[in-house]
Amino acid sequence: MNNAIEIINLSKQYEGFTLSNISLDLPKGCVMGLIGENGAGKSTIIKLIFNSIKRSGGSIEVLGCDNMDKDFEKIKEDIGVVLDEPCFPECVKLKDINAMMKNIYKNWSSEQFWSYCDRFALPGNKRFKSFSKGMKMKASIAVAMSHGARLLVLDEATSGLDPIIRDEILDIFNEFTRDEEHSILVSSHIISDLEKICDYIAFIHKGRLKFCEEKDVLLEKYLLIHCSEEDFKKFTRSRIIGYKRGKYEIEALVTNGTVPAGVVSERPGIEEIMLFMTKESV
Numbered sequence: 001m002n003n004a005i006e007i008i009n010l011s012k013q014y015e016g017f018t019l020s021n022i023s024l025d026l027p028k029g030c031v032m033g034l035i036g037e038n039g040a041g042k043s044t045i046i047k048l049i050f051n052s053i054k055r056s057g058g059s060i061e062v063l064g065c066d067n068m069d070k071d072f073e074k075i076k077e078d079i080g081v082v083l084d085e086p087c088f089p090e091c092v093k094l095k096d097i098n099a100m101m102k103n104i105y106k107n108w109s110s111e112q113f114w115s116y117c118d119r120f121a122l123p124g125n126k127r128f129k130s131f132s133k134g135m136k137m138k139a140s141i142a143v144a145m146s147h148g149a150r151l152l153v154l155d156e157a158t159s160g161l162d163p164i165i166r167d168e169i170l171d172i173f174n175e176f177t178r179d180e181e182h183s184i185l186v187s188s189h190i191i192s193d194l195e196k197i198c199d200y201i202a203f204i205h206k207g208r209l210k211f212c213e214e215k216d217v218l219l220e221k222y223l224l225i226h227c228s229e230e231d232f233k234k235f236t237r238s239r240i241i242g243y244k245r246g247k248y249e250i251e252a253l254v255t256n257g258t259v260p261a262g263v264v265s266e267r268p269g270i271e272e273i274m275l276f277m278t279k280e281s282v
Helices: 042-049 074-078 094-104 109-118 133-144 162-178 191-197 215-220 269-275
Strands: 003-014 017-027 031-035 056-060 079-082 152-154 183-187 200-205 208-214 222-227 238-247 250-255 264-266
Touching: 003 042, 003 109, 003 183, 017 042, 017 056, 017 183, 017 200, 017 208, 031 042, 031 191, 042 152, 042 183, 074 079, 079 133, 094 109, 094 133, 109 133, 162 183, 162 191, 183 191, 191 269, 200 215, 200 269, 208 215, 215 222, 215 250, 215 269, 222 269, 238 269, 250 269
Parallel strands: 031 183, 031 200, 079 152, 152 183
Antiparallel strands: 003 017, 003 056, 200 208, 222 250, 222 264, 238 250
């Protein structure tokens, strides 16, 4: 087994929305970022991985097991999950969460859980309902990291956290994947976080996979240019991915290669690549 997750031709149909033929692989020991606008299908993919909704077609393997197989329930022991809305009862305290998790996970480590709680400065005397959104997210991350998981699946896990805590959590995720058996699938709107930790980027747009590539290959693949209308016409149509016209110039994403004299070019970031791929195509 070389991949932590293998998705082939995955589809899901709702009224007014279709997730269409998504295929992607997350290699073991790697971090994959899922990006896309709200409603693109990122959370739908995560729900389909855990069979919390029924697929319309395709297949999913997680840690070498078909997620429709009866053995997948055992595999879930090896998956740490952080969703965008933590789901602990409002009345519980950290000690109650620890007690609950002992009865859920065979490999639960109270020592590790309390270590993360201390690291995140979580208050042991407060009930969950009084936690801020950031504190709730940190508690969920502490749980996900405390039962010997080989795969983390994170849906907006750094949402609501300040930059200092986000950076600390990214360091924890980097530590986690130093073990070549450990992998992470993370959905996030904070592209700068993904640029720091991801090995692969998958871009979902309106239910379709626009690309799934190694981050470093992706960042070498394109140029962001600023030029006049006249210079823009010198680019072949096959090189132009997307563009926007301003009052004085055209800004465009093009495939890497030579550019005409006088045309300003720079390396785009992931967010710029994503945005231009959803603009007018040629």
